[in-house]
Amino acid sequence: MNETVPSVEVDSPLLDSAEPEMNGWLHRYERVVGPDTLRALEAIARRLKGHRIVMVNTTKTGGGVAEILHRLVVILNELGVPTTWEVMEGDDRFFGVTKKIHNALHGHSETLTAEDREIYMERTRREAQRLALDGDLILIHDPQPAGLIALRRAPGQRWVWRCHIDLSSRDPDHWEFLRPSVCQYDASIFSAIEFVPPLPIPTYLVPPSIDPFSAKNRDMEQEEVSSIMERLDLPRRGPWVTQISRFDRIKDPIGVIEAFRMVRARRRARLLLAGGGASDDPEGAQVLAEVREGAAKVKDVTVLELPPGSDVEINALQRASAVVMQKSLREGFALTVSEALWKRRAVVASAVGGIPLQVLHERTGLLSRSIEGAALQTIRLLDNSDLRHELGAEGHAHVRDNFLHTREVRDYLAVFTSLL
Numbered sequence: 001m002n003e004t005v006p007s008v009e010v011d012s013p014l015l016d017s018a019e020p021e022m023n024g025w026l027h028r029y030e031r032v033v034g035p036d037t038l039r040a041l042e043a044i045a046r047r048l049k050g051h052r053i054v055m056v057n058t059t060k061t062g063g064g065v066a067e068i069l070h071r072l073v074v075i076l077n078e079l080g081v082p083t084t085w086e087v088m089e090g091d092d093r094f095f096g097v098t099k100k101i102h103n104a105l106h107g108h109s110e111t112l113t114a115e116d117r118e119i120y121m122e123r124t125r126r127e128a129q130r131l132a133l134d135g136d137l138i139l140i141h142d143p144q145p146a147g148l149i150a151l152r153r154a155p156g157q158r159w160v161w162r163c164h165i166d167l168s169s170r171d172p173d174h175w176e177f178l179r180p181s182v183c184q185y186d187a188s189i190f191s192a193i194e195f196v197p198p199l200p201i202p203t204y205l206v207p208p209s210i211d212p213f214s215a216k217n218r219d220m221e222q223e224e225v226s227s228i229m230e231r232l233d234l235p236r237r238g239p240w241v242t243q244i245s246r247f248d249r250i251k252d253p254i255g256v257i258e259a260f261r262m263v264r265a266r267r268r269a270r271l272l273l274a275g276g277g278a279s280d281d282p283e284g285a286q287v288l289a290e291v292r293e294g295a296a297k298v299k300d301v302t303v304l305e306l307p308p309g310s311d312v313e314i315n316a317l318q319r320a321s322a323v324v325m326q327k328s329l330r331e332g333f334a335l336t337v338s339e340a341l342w343k344r345r346a347v348v349a350s351a352v353g354g355i356p357l358q359v360l361h362e363r364t365g366l367l368s369r370s371i372e373g374a375a376l377q378t379i380r381l382l383d384n385s386d387l388r389h390e391l392g393a394e395g396h397a398h399v400r401d402n403f404l405h406t407r408e409v410r411d412y413l414a415v416f417t418s419l420l
Contacts (some may be wrong), residue, residue, distance in 0.1 A: 052135040106169065146182060240317075254297075269322075337359060347364075
């Protein structure tokens, strides 16, 4: 296994026109990561001169992959590596099948029927005709577009499959459906070594990353935080315990409510469950209804549905929180953890997937393995402001050193360089 050590022509959808001018975006990082990091990036990028990257996923808004691509495409172009971003489209039937595959790869067994397989392949055939996959370096994100390679690979191209999912408990039937396509790639990328299944192609490890200058992560004065809390009709008086995630059973929002019930029996606090959905996740509305029903049974619980583009609001909500939770049952990485750590928040999170890469127990945050454990760790943090401050400071430094976009761009450039 090969391991990397820890993309102007811009055709990326929905680059935020409200953001500052993109020219020179990369050089904002100099004051955070230092000039040597930027010089190293420029040196690697020069080795890809004359090549062009195409990124492909299935949603332009909602979810961590889309958030990352919005910035990575810009940075790669600024480095002189022409990069475009294609979004594979689908209907409810296709995304219903891919959601089933997603859940099964996370360990929730569901039958993959012959009709499911045909729906997946029919959409893949249609999108293979539409998408502009004319670069020589193609980076496909996750299972939904994985089958494109069999229909569109051209001579001289290098294709890489980037899996953001934890496959350690994968359903064998669903994986065997995808595996023949994955084996056609020149390489694969995973977020952690525990996720990697046996494959006959080189495998690289590239954890996801965040942008410290995005609306979701930029510095924010307390006056702005208070103003946003007031606009959202959220009481200033806390302390707030917050989980921000899309409404998905894998994120275990019902488990968060149960943990808070135990916290609330012993300490005065408020719980906020905030999030939205993604265009390729058809289960979000049903899960949100279940969460609202559960929240109505516990005192001081607020459920807040956020529309797409609520990055400033998410920034403020995390900064207003004494404790940020991420009680996932399965997890590819959970960028919300790095986002909270970057803001120097104290984090209680499940010891699953890529979370332990971010939360180093007792150093950058606290890990838990049960509802009871999450409750006890939350109480511990509510009772100890010094511990919250210490963990928050260490968490910020850990994200700076390991989980910013400059590191992820470097890793992708290194993967393509090795293939060329």
